[in-house]
Amino acid sequence: xxxxxxxxxxxxxxxxxxxxxxxxxxxxxxxxxxxxxxxxxxxxxxxxxxxxxxxxxxxxxxxxxxxxxxxxxxxxxxxxxxxxxxxxxxxxxxxxxxxxxxxxxxxxxxxxxxxxxxxxxxxxxxxxxxxxxxxxxxxxxxxxxxxxxxxxxxxxxxxxxxxxxxxxxxxxxxxxxxxxxxxxxxxxxxxxxxxxxxxxxxxxxxxxxxxxxxxxxxxxxxxxxxxxxxxxxxxxxxxxxxxxxxxxxxxxxxxxxxxxxxxxxxxxxxxxxxxxxxxxxxxxxxxxxxxxxxxxxxxxxxxxxxxxxxxxxxxxxxxxxxxxxxxxxxxxxxxxxxxxxxxxxxxxxxxxxxxxxxxxxxxxxxxxxxxxxxxxxxxx
Amino acid sequence: xxxxxxxxxxxxxxxxxxxxxxxxxxxxxxxxxxxxxxxxxxxxxxxxxxxxxxxxxxxxxxxxxxxxxxxxxxxxxxxxxxxxxxxxxxxxxxxxxxxxxxxxxxxxxxxxxxxxxxxxxxxxxxxxxxxxxxxxxxxxxxxxxxxxxxxxxxxxxxxxxxxxxxxxxxxxxxxxxxxxxxxxxxxxxxxxxxxxxxxxxxxxxxxxxxxxxxxxxxxxxxxxxxxxxxxxxxxxxxxxxxxxxxxxxxxxxxxxxxxxxxxxxxxxxxxxxxxxxxxxxxxxxxxxxxxxxxxxxxxxxxxxxxxxxxxxxxxxxxxxxxxxxx
Numbered sequence: 282x283x284x285x286x287x288x289x290x291x292x293x294x295x296x297x298x299x300x301x302x303x304x305x306x307x308x309x310x311x312x313x314x315x316x317x318x319x320x321x322x323x324x325x326x327x328x329x330x331x332x333x334x335x336x337x338x339x340x341x342x343x344x345x346x347x348x349x350x351x352x353x354x355x356x357x358x359x360x361x362x363x364x365x366x367x368x369x370x371x372x373x374x375x376x377x378x379x380x381x382x383x384x385x386x387x388x389x390x391x392x393x394x395x396x397x398x399x400x401x402x403x404x405x406x407x408x409x410x411x412x413x414x415x416x417x418x419x420x421x422x423x424x425x426x427x428x429x430x431x432x433x434x435x436x437x438x439x440x441x442x443x444x445x446x447x448x449x450x451x452x453x454x455x456x457x458x459x460x461x462x463x464x465x466x467x468x469x470x471x472x473x474x475x476x477x478x479x480x481x482x483x484x485x486x487x488x489x490x491x492x493x494x495x496x497x498x499x500x501x502x503x504x505x506x507x508x509x510x511x512x513x514x515x516x517x518x519x520x521x522x523x524x525x526x527x528x529x530x531x532x533x534x535x536x537x538x539x540x541x542x543x544x545x546x547x548x549x550x551x552x553x554x555x556x557x558x559x560x561x562x563x564x565x566x567x568x569x570x571x572x573x574x575x576x577x578x579x580x581x582x583x584x585x586x587x588x589x590x591x592x593x594x595x596x597x598x599x600x601x602x603x604x605x606x607x608x609x610x611x612x613x614x615x616x617x618x619x620x621x622x623x624x625x626x627x628x629x630x631x632x633x634x635x636x637x638x639x640x641x642x643x644x645x646x647x648x649x650x651x652x653x654x655x656x657x658x659x660x661x
Numbered sequence: 662x663x664x665x666x667x668x669x670x671x672x673x674x675x676x677x678x679x680x681x682x683x684x685x686x687x688x689x690x691x692x693x694x695x696x697x698x699x700x701x702x703x704x705x706x707x708x709x710x711x712x713x714x715x716x717x718x719x720x721x722x723x724x725x726x727x728x729x730x731x732x733x734x735x736x737x738x739x740x741x742x743x744x745x746x747x748x749x750x751x752x753x754x755x756x757x758x759x760x761x762x763x764x765x766x767x768x769x770x771x772x773x774x775x776x777x778x779x780x781x782x783x784x785x786x787x788x789x790x791x792x793x794x795x796x797x798x799x800x801x802x803x804x805x806x807x808x809x810x811x812x813x814x815x816x817x818x819x820x821x822x823x824x825x826x827x828x829x830x831x832x833x834x835x836x837x838x839x840x841x842x843x844x845x846x847x848x849x850x851x852x853x854x855x856x857x858x859x860x861x862x863x864x865x866x867x868x869x870x871x872x873x874x875x876x877x878x879x880x881x882x883x884x885x886x887x888x889x890x891x892x893x894x895x896x897x898x899x900x901x902x903x904x905x906x907x908x909x910x911x912x913x914x915x916x917x918x919x920x921x922x923x924x925x926x927x928x929x930x931x932x933x934x935x936x937x938x939x940x941x942x943x944x945x946x947x948x949x950x951x952x953x954x955x956x957x958x959x960x961x962x963x964x965x966x967x968x969x970x971x972x973x974x975x976x977x978x979x980x981x982x983x984x985x986x987x
Binding site for chain 2: 384489552555558561562563574575
């Protein structure tokens, strides 16, 4: 039995390593929920260690640490649930080879062979880990000013990315900015995907006048220039992170809903959907269990690409001074603050700019890789 | 009318709206089937067989399709064309189940076989929890899937066409229906598998006293298992009768043509007699008897008057020759 086969045959079982960190043997067997479990454990323990607090206390703590801990905790629970309940007819590990690979496993293998996508995922993981561990990684307090001797210092061994005009360490600010950008990107896209999928699915499945009305609403939203709408809304209300997330989410769902609608229109004519109707399943079940899972592939790809766009939109908004408000660091407002000194203090705008390029590019690479891996017409 | 019949379709008319106006794809079809009986429905492609079957379960998409008033589909006397949507959903799979033509595309590719059968079991029975699983394995075993406990975990793409069709039949049986409509169940399979699937359907019919409606363009398939046969042409039933007598002494020139165009293993080397021409378009059914443009023995009357079913020596057929010959 090869090493790999051994690992696979242990998939889903609890090994001695799980005493240290639950989920690790599932990860070794190449299971996604193992990755989730391990990642969320590391995040939780990391925050707890940084804050010198018990995990239980962390969950109730206000602010980003508390939110992050809470999200990790939920992900951990989800991963544990996945590990325990992997479908009624999930084979026991030793029978996996006989029952064969699931469509997801096949796609995962294709993804792992897609070098650019793996590179993108590695970069993204790095950015995510950095964002999570920022409090330990950041060499200085991002808001600590040094107006006397520390202003506009060029990159050096002490300040790797230099300092800004208030003498704050740029590296620390860019690291903290990563958290803001990623959180805004993820949350905004979550809203957009949920809304877009729901509206697109209902429009495509119901058809007729429901479809016509919903698609005209999509046209209406599409006819607003996104940035102008953002500027208007943010100018009317106080700019804040929740507001930016909501506005980005509410202006980003139309593409997804058109995509989902088109897919639903095609999938609902498939024979297995007709067979589901012939078995007496109601419309909710047919849509939710037999149509939607078969249209999610392009949605996953769109979500990945969408996060990149949301990060760009947040940066643009912050650059215009309407996004994340100083002193909170975001990539966009750091670039903005260095904009009028680009010739004498080039580092202020350059480093957060590079961070945006790197992150958005990673999301795009992963998105392309996912599209290729999930395409059922893909020939190996 | 007689309300004790298990399933009675009367004067079913289905129209589809298209670019060239509304086309009557099924035009006045009547048939019935009793428990434990196999009704075969045969005809060329496009004659309205499948549309009739879908109409029974209310599966015609509206728009573009429409079941015209005056049509009737009765299950033990209950008018299915008039019941509430929720009652209709209980009928589907619970009392009348359907097996489709393409086993390759009739299973959801993202769900395991066992989960798909389990879903049907939960929908139509009181089984829950572990009992569902046992029931699924029993059903898969019953339809002849070897090693059912493990095959339940397989994905559709891992099964052969014959196995998928067996899984489809298991799903159809999950709700313990009284009527099973099989729409070209063996067309996509190769010949040896065809015979086994037909054998399985026939076995299930006897075992469960099922009423089986077998739709096929293949006379051989229908002759093998059907007790009674309805021959459809251009949206109408042109001849119906007991299977053996219909194939030995067909009365309608179309049935005669169909029988003659099927190879006879006892007379190898014979030239097959093809029926000239093809099925007319539903947008432009010919006046009079719809078969007359292709009929070698058409009378003048066939061009104007539309015949209805009348007694023939062995069957009932819609042909003016029968009246004139009497």
